[in-house]
Amino acid sequence: MHQVTTVYERIDPGSGPLHVGHDPQPALAGSALVIGGGIVGLCSALRLRQLGLRTTLIDPMALPSGASYGNAGHIAVEQVEPLASWATIRSAPRRLFAFGGALDVRDPLASAPWMARFVHAASPSGFHAGREALRGLLDRALPAWHALVGELQRPDLLRSDGHVVLWESGRxxxxxxxxxxxxxxxxxxxxxxxxxxxxxxxxxxRQRPAGGVRFAGTGQVADPTRMLQALREAFDQAGGESVQGCVRGIAVEGGRAVAILDDGQRLSADLVLVAAGVASGELMASIGPRPPLIAERGYHLQWRQHGWPEDMPPVVFEDRSMIVTRFDGGLRAAGFVEFATNARLPADPRKWVALRSHVDALGLPTSANADEWFGARPTLPDYLPAIGRSMCASNLLYAFGHQHLGLTLAPVTSEIVSALAIGLEPMVSLAPFDLQRFQRSTGARK
Structure with missing residues (x-):
């Protein structure tokens, strides 16, 4: 791991802030610190380094093992309608895990405030606003992915042959x-x-599907692990620096954000980006209002040996709320929406048993042994990401809360971050993604 001495200043506790440069305006930033090495953090760190900023990426893991790794690999540009909707609320009872569905709430009482915000966001006006906001990002998502793999000179990492949705019953x-x-x-x-x-x-x-549809204009990554490795290699080759460590909090000193590591080190840069997934809530809460972020956990099984066709795009078995994707590294079956206010709650092994039963019932050509994974998607109540500049510190940006669309929106989010870093107007309005929206909505309900 690189020892970083040029990207930020090391600050001894109690010594007062030291910053690179002379408190520059955003367009003149010379250094950047990216907190979070998932797909959003990696894409953003690479963009910032390409802009010429001396960029440090800090993450507890050498390579992501959370949702950036464990996702279904689907570039879901069709998901324009936000899940914060009355349709979702109406369907929730029959989708509960207790009744054989894919929806579960691990801590109902603790989750109640988040759920109340979700219901508020699902109003017709909230749904319409959310749909328009997501459209502005999703329309740019696949072009941004093509641009990214083109720059990496790795077109093999992206497939743009759509996906399939199947149903087992005629109804x-x-x-x-x-x-x-x-x-x-x-x-x-x-x-x-x-x-x-x-x-x-x-x-x-095992049986003929009762029906199905095929989507065009969507895509998938060829393999999440290889994509993450390619991004990290590109960042390193561009001169980016990495620190393997855990940021336990953020402090504001002289109006600017300083990252505090578990070992007490305090790191400063001209620009600090919080892109730490579910951990972003605690980090932002250390200097301001806590974002209403919940861990929306998913599970997968992956088989290295299987007989699924090589050219098959992702297939959604919608009756079972399960998606099956062939990657270069194996066949993955993913599913479940499990809400938890504490992302560190242990996995529920019943979810893997249920996935296995779905696979067996369908007759998918898999081997007996499968790798098990679970991880948390960072989700806000309106199912919109949080992207913008913090009002708590002049050098603090944030990009988290992408729910199921983290992989889909990572490259376009990094383009927004890079625009903010150099003082340019982003390609979309950031008002719907500003964290202040939750303070405004709270005030409106009082």
């Missing part, structure tokens, strides 16, 4: 097809699977 096929055909799916398109395509799935599965 769900009729109902859910109508939902998707009328949904706002942004820049994506959708069509019915033809007879030949259904025949192909009939040969792969």
């Amino acid at each position: 769900s096929a009729r109902l859910r097809r109508d939902v998707w055909m009328s949904a706002d799916i942004g820049s994506a398109s959708v069509r019915d699977l033809d007879r030949g395509e259904l025949d192909e799935f009939a040969g792969l599965l």
Whole structure:
């Protein structure tokens, strides 16, 4: 691991702040500290380094093992309609894990304030505003991914051949097809699977699907691990520096943010970016109001040995709330929406058992042994990310809370971060993503 001495100043406790440069305006920033080495943090650190900023990336792990690694790999540009909606609320009871569904709440009492904010955000006006805000990001998501892999000279890391949604019952096929055909799916398109395509799935599965649709204009990463490795290598080759450590808090000294590590080191830079996933809530709470961030945990099983077709795009088995993706490193089945206010709660092994039962019931061609994973998506009640400049410190930016869309939105988020870093106007309005929206909404309800 590199020893960093040029990107930031080391500050002895009690000695007062030391900063690189002469308190520059954002456009003149010379150094950057990125807290969080997930996909959003990595993309942002690379962009900041490409701008010429002396950039340090700090994360507890040498390579991410959270949601940036464990996701389904889907570039979900069709998810324009936010999950904070009355449709989600109406469907919640029948989707509960206790009744065989994929939705679970580990600590209901502690989660109640977040749930109340979710209901508030699901109002018709909130849903409409959220949809327009997400559209502005998602329309740019796949072009941003193509630009990124082009710069990395790694087009093999991205596949743009859409995805499939299948239904096992005739009733769900009729109902859910109508939902998707009328949904706002942004820049994506959708069509019915033809007879030949259904025949192909009939040969792969235990029973013929009752129906299905195919999306175009969406994509997937070829393998999350290889993508993360490529980004880290590009960052290192560009002259970025890395510190393996845990930031336990942020302090404001002289109006500027300082990161405090577990070992007591205090790190300062002209620009500090909080992109630490679910840990971002605690970090931001150390200097201001706590963002209403919850850990939305997911689970996956992955088989290194399997018989799934090499050219198959991601397949969503919507009756089971499960997505199956073939990566270079194996076949992954992912699912579950498990809310927890404490991201450190142990895994619920019943979720892996349920995933295995779904795989067996479908007859997917997998081996007996599978790698198990669970991790937390950082989710805000309105299902919009938090991206912007903090009002608590002049040099503090934030980019977290991307829920299921962290992988999808990482490159476009990094473009927004780089614009903020050099004082340019971002390509979309950041008002819907400003953390102050939660203070405003709280005031409105009082």
